[in-house]
Amino acid sequence: MSATFIAPNPPAGPAGTRLRSRPWARFAVRRLRRLLISLWVLVTVSFAMIHLIPGDPVRGALGPTAPAELVEAQRHALGLDDPIVVQYLHYLKGLATGDLGTSLVSRLPVADVVAQRLPATLVLAVLAFLVAVAVAVPLGVVTGVLTRRGHGRRTELAFTTTSIIVATIPDFLLGVALVYVFGIELGWLPVAGNDTAPAYVLPVFSLAIGPAVILARIIRVEMVGVLEADFVRTARAKRLPARTIYAGHALPNAVTAALTVGGLLLSALVAGTVLVENVFAWPGLGSTIVRSILTKDYPVVQAIVLVYGVGVLITNLAVDVALALLDPRSKIRED
Amino acid sequence: MQGRWTRVVRTPLGLTATVLVVAVVALAVLGPVLWGSGAGAVDTDAILAPPSAEHLAGTDNLGRDILLRVLVATRLSIVLALLAITIAVVCGLVLGSAPFVLGRRSGRLLAAGVNIAVAFPGLLLALFFAVVFGVGATGAVLAIGLAGAPAFARLTQTLVAGVVARDYVAAAQAMGIGRLRILVRHVLPNIAEPLVVNATIGAGSALLSFTGLSFLGLGVQSPSYDWGRLLYDGIATIYVNAAAALVPGAAVLLAGLAFNLFGESVAKGLGVPAGIGLGAVVPGRRAVPVDAPAPAGRTAAADRPSDVVLDVRDLEVTVPGPAGPVRPVRGVSFDVRRGEAIGIVGESGSGKSMTALAITRLLAGRGRVDAARLEFLGQDLLAPDTAVRRRTLGTTLAMVFQDPMTAFNPTRRIGAQLAEVATHHQGMTRRAAAARAVDRLAAVRIPDAPARVRQYPHEFSGGMRQRAMIGMGLMGSPALIVADEPTTALDVTVQQQVLDLLTAIRRADDVALVLISHDVTVVGEVCDRILVMYAGRIVEDLPAADLVTAARHPYTRALVDAVPDMTTDLAEPLATIPGRPVDPADVPRGCAYADRCPLAGARCRAEDPPLVAGPDGPPGHRVACWHAGEPLPAPAGRDYDELVESP
Numbered sequence: 001m002s003a004t005f006i007a008p009n010p011p012a013g014p015a016g017t018r019l020r021s022r023p024w025a026r027f028a029v030r031r032l033r034r035l036l037i038s039l040w041v042l043v044t045v046s047f048a049m050i051h052l053i054p055g056d057p058v059r060g061a062l063g064p065t066a067p068a069e070l071v072e073a074q075r076h077a078l079g080l081d082d083p084i085v086v087q088y089l090h091y092l093k094g095l096a097t098g099d100l101g102t103s104l105v106s107r108l109p110v111a112d113v114v115a116q117r118l119p120a121t122l123v124l125a126v127l128a129f130l131v132a133v134a135v136a137v138p139l140g141v142v143t144g145v146l147t148r149r150g151h152g153r154r155t156e157l158a159f160t161t162t163s164i165i166v167a168t169i170p171d172f173l174l175g176v177a178l179v180y181v182f183g184i185e186l187g188w189l190p191v192a193g194n195d196t197a198p199a200y201v202l203p204v205f206s207l208a209i210g211p212a213v214i215l216a217r218i219i220r221v222e223m224v225g226v227l228e229a230d231f232v233r234t235a236r237a238k239r240l241p242a243r244t245i246y247a248g249h250a251l252p253n254a255v256t257a258a259l260t261v262g263g264l265l266l267s268a269l270v271a272g273t274v275l276v277e278n279v280f281a282w283p284g285l286g287s288t289i290v291r292s293i294l295t296k297d298y299p300v301v302q303a304i305v306l307v308y309g310v311g312v313l314i315t316n317l318a319v320d321v322a323l324a325l326l327d328p329r330s331k332i333r334e335d
Numbered sequence: 336m337q338g339r340w341t342r343v344v345r346t347p348l349g350l351t352a353t354v355l356v357v358a359v360v361a362l363a364v365l366g367p368v369l370w371g372s373g374a375g376a377v378d379t380d381a382i383l384a385p386p387s388a389e390h391l392a393g394t395d396n397l398g399r400d401i402l403l404r405v406l407v408a409t410r411l412s413i414v415l416a417l418l419a420i421t422i423a424v425v426c427g428l429v430l431g432s433a434p435f436v437l438g439r440r441s442g443r444l445l446a447a448g449v450n451i452a453v454a455f456p457g458l459l460l461a462l463f464f465a466v467v468f469g470v471g472a473t474g475a476v477l478a479i480g481l482a483g484a485p486a487f488a489r490l491t492q493t494l495v496a497g498v499v500a501r502d503y504v505a506a507a508q509a510m511g512i513g514r515l516r517i518l519v520r521h522v523l524p525n526i527a528e529p530l531v532v533n534a535t536i537g538a539g540s541a542l543l544s545f546t547g548l549s550f551l552g553l554g555v556q557s558p559s560y561d562w563g564r565l566l567y568d569g570i571a572t573i574y575v576n577a578a579a580a581l582v583p584g585a586a587v588l589l590a591g592l593a594f595n596l597f598g599e600s601v602a603k604g605l606g607v608p609a610g611i612g613l614g615a616v617v618p619g620r621r622a623v624p625v626d627a628p629a630p631a632g633r634t635a636a637a638d639r640p641s642d643v644v645l646d647v648r649d650l651e652v653t654v655p656g657p658a659g660p661v662r663p664v665r666g667v668s669f670d671v672r673r674g675e676a677i678g679i680v681g682e683s684g685s686g687k688s689m690t691a692l693a694i695t696r697l698l699a700g701r702g703r704v705d706a707a708r709l710e711f712l713g714q715d716l717l718a719p720d721t722a723v724r725r726r727t728l729g730t731t732l733a734m735v736f737q738d739p740m741t742a743f744n745p746t747r748r749i750g751a752q753l754a755e756v757a758t759h760h761q762g763m764t765r766r767a768a769a770a771r772a773v774d775r776l777a778a779v780r781i782p783d784a785p786a787r788v789r790q791y792p793h794e795f796s797g798g799m800r801q802r803a804m805i806g807m808g809l810m811g812s813p814a815l816i817v818a819d820e821p822t823t824a825l826d827v828t829v830q831q832q833v834l835d836l837l838t839a840i841r842r843a844d845d846v847a848l849v850l851i852s853h854d855v856t857v858v859g860e861v862c863d864r865i866l867v868m869y870a871g872r873i874v875e876d877l878p879a880a881d882l883v884t885a886a887r888h889p890y891t892r893a894l895v896d897a898v899p900d901m902t903t904d905l906a907e908p909l910a911t912i913p914g915r916p917v918d919p920a921d922v923p924r925g926c927a928y929a930d931r932c933p934l935a936g937a938r939c940r941a942e943d944p945p946l947v948a949g950p951d952g953p954p955g956h957r958v959a960c961w962h963a964g965e966p967l968p969a970p971a972g973r974d975y976d977e978l979v980e981s982p
């Protein structure tokens with residue numbers, strides 16, 4: 001039997017083009033406004049940092065025995081003599097022209113220090129994120145399918161318990177443990193620096209495992225929920241193979257929800273590089289900022305805080321854009 | 336309250352966490368008293384010694400015992416973490432409840448500020464504050480406390496908003512009571528519990544963060560030492576004595592876990608009603624018996640007329656319930672012939688939707704389907720699923736679901752969702768499938784189909800989505816369409832369009848239809864035959880044309896009476912069926928309808944009437960009632976007090 005049911009085609013109206021216009025513009029404007037406000041707050045806060053330090057930061061940095069002329073000169077060099085509004089405008093102007101000041105310790109331009117250290121941190125964070133996603137997605141989907149409603153209560157309990165415990169281990173402790181096992185006991189992998197490819201393994205995994213497990217947990221919960229959804233029943237009514245139902249229909253919907261949390265994880269991962277870099281003597285921003293805090297090299301600290309903050313903002317923006325691309329409804333959703 | 340706390344302790348995880356927390360706290364109190372002097376004892380003969388019987392975890396660079404130092408460090412580590420979390424909670428509470436006290440404008444500004452701060456990871460904030468407050472224990476406590484404040488502020492905001500929405504707060508406000516007073520009197524007591532629980536979880540995180548700062552050299556400074564400081568020193572000597580780094584690390588981890596797990600268990604124990612997670616759901620046997628023995632006396636497959644599309648015999652559905660398996664469908668038999676439209680009516684809970692899902696094998700894992708026979712186009716649907724069967728069903732059995740809003744995948748274009756059927760089952764190329772999708776959408780009278788296929792479900796109206804759903808079924812060449820309440824969720828104005836479309840398809844192509852509905856009018860209009868379901872069984876099977884005249888079952892007659900017609904006086908309340916539907920978990924003995932039936936007698940309560948040919952009905956009429964067709968008492972006798980739900 002062939003379906004011969006064809007109703008007369010109503011004439012196509014001019015509606016087509018109008019229907020295709022999307023509220024992308026409004027989304028972009030709204031998101032851009034939020035980004036600019038956050039950026040302004042971030043810049044202002046990083047500017048304010050040095051002024052929030054109780055007492056005289058220069059005196060504090062140089063120590064009580066430093067001669068008064070030196071302190072004066074340093075204050076002048078930092079521009080701390082000017083009225084605060086002038087300092088603020090000066091700071092903004094510097095940022096706009098890429099001038100982040102001069103290191104109090106090394107006398108190098110801070111912009112150079114950042115430019116030299118940033119790539120190592122960036123590579124570490126990006127690799128860790130990729131590993132986390134590569135682990136979390138299959139793990140979350142498979143456990144989600146195994147523990148869907150009415151199935152696998154034991155698997156669920158085991159997975160949830162393990163993941164809570166693993167997710168609690170902070171990245172730097174995990175790093176220490178990995179150094180001990182793979183670096184010292186087994187001697188398989190280098191534990192410091194970033195000169196060779198094997199040197200990347202331990203830092204990347206220390207950073208990635210926690211977020212991977214949390215993400216997998218979220219994807220699992222979402223999968224279990226999505227597998228109950230009506231449209232999954234529709235997909236089953238279409239008699240699609242299980243693989244297509246899980247990967248093609250359920251996963252995209254589970255991921256959109258997981259992305260929001262994934263964004264928070266990603267920005268936490270950016271910050272997590274600070275600790276992990278210090279475990280592995282990674283020549284990035286993280287080891288630099290800690291050293292600079294200890295030596296009271298404020299311009300460097302200020303700049304690196306700013307860079308991390310911008311990294312977080314960019315991450316959040318990327319997540320929102322990805323959400324908008326993946327979930328056609330989110331653009332028009334007011335937030 | 337008592338019971339809720341014991342429940343926390345009763346779970347294995349909760350018990351472990353509680354024991355650990357108690358142990359950590361005891362150690363914090365006693366550690367420095369017991370081992371304070373031992374931990375400080377310098378032994379120049381045993382500098383950086385590896386673990387031995389004398390020093391279980393070895394010694395540090397001054398020859399001090401690592402294990403004792405770790406035990407003693409418990410107090411400082413815990414105290415600092417608790418101080419930090421207290422700062423976080425207090426600041427968070429102030430920041431989070433301030434918008435309520437301050438009122439709209441400044442409140443919104445504050446909330447926006449908190450939102451921005453929350454977006455930044457705690458560690459970054461902590462580093463910032465560590466710079467401001469300087470390196471050292473005090474600075475680190477302030478840094479971690481303030482860095483944790485935004486998260487607690489956000490939590491407080493959410494909690495406060497939830498309480499403020501309640502009536503008594505509105506009442507207090509209406510009475511002119513000051514906002515600060517309302518906050519203290521009414522709001523805070525109500526949000527204390529979740530705050531404390533989260534603070535417990537937060538204490539674990541604060542401990543770990545503090546260790547992080549000390550590990551970076553920004554926290555506790557020598558000669559004081561917490562676990563993080565010991566870890567910092569231990570890392571430097573990890574090649575000489577690994578235990579110097581591993582033992583403090585393990586201590587931090589254990590204590591952090593203890594607080595986290597304790598908090599999580601308490602949250603779970605306090606927030607979740609009793610019974611959940613304690614094996615409340617009895618998993619039903621999942622497998623469908625492949626070789627279900629056919630009861631004696633059944634006609635062999637060969638004897639059946641060949642135009643039977645769907646053949647259902649003694650269908651039963653069993654799902655796990657809180658008190659043992661529940662059987663929402665209890666022995667349903669019917670067949671559907673080519674081009675025939677069968678309507679299944681009944682109240683919600685009558686098992687009609689379960690029947691629809693069971694006959695299409697779409698009942699999800701929890702339910703079990705048994706039947707003496709379940710055949711579609713001669714294929715045994717009780718047999719395990721195969722690729723071949725999927726292809727057959729995918730192209731010949733179409734489904735229409737109740738809620739078109741949720742039945743489409745929100746993340747994919749309508750066209751792609753239609754085309755999928757053709758690429759998977761009919762071997763079409765993407766392009767050909769896409770063209771067919773356009774054609775099918777046009778066939779179900781969706782205007783401007785070429786543009787519409789590229790839209791997402793949310794861009795379609797409800798009626799249009801339902802038509803697209805039908806169009807999806809038409810991607811193949813269906814022999815049967817099963818429509819489960821296809822118009823219930825739709826606007827009244829488009830209901831008729833969808834029904835007309837189904838009828839038109841049926842007429843044009845001889846497609847059989849099983850229409851499930853609670854609305855006897857809808858079914859009567861579209862279908863040839865009507866099956867009336869009650870409590871999981873068919874109680875009457877009659878031609879739609881004779882619905883009003885031939886109905887013999889008291890339930891069917893009540894359903895018909897409940898429909899307003901020309902003679903109904905609209906000023907009078909609509910007739911409804913008194914009493915409540917039967918709970919599938921608790922089906923009474925005898926006729927399930929007896930409790931609501933005006934004709935019920937002693938036999939009705941003892942024996943379940945079988946579905947047999949009606950005494951004086953038209954051909955094919957079947958009814959399950961001991962008193963079929965007997966005159967009903969006057970409707971005045973109805974008990975209008977106990978109206979629950981009209982069918």
Ligand code: SF4
Pocket residue numbers: 888889890926927928929930932933934935936939944959960961962963
């Ligand atoms: S069998 Fe008895 S109780 Fe059941 S419907 Fe008929 S008369 Fe009513």
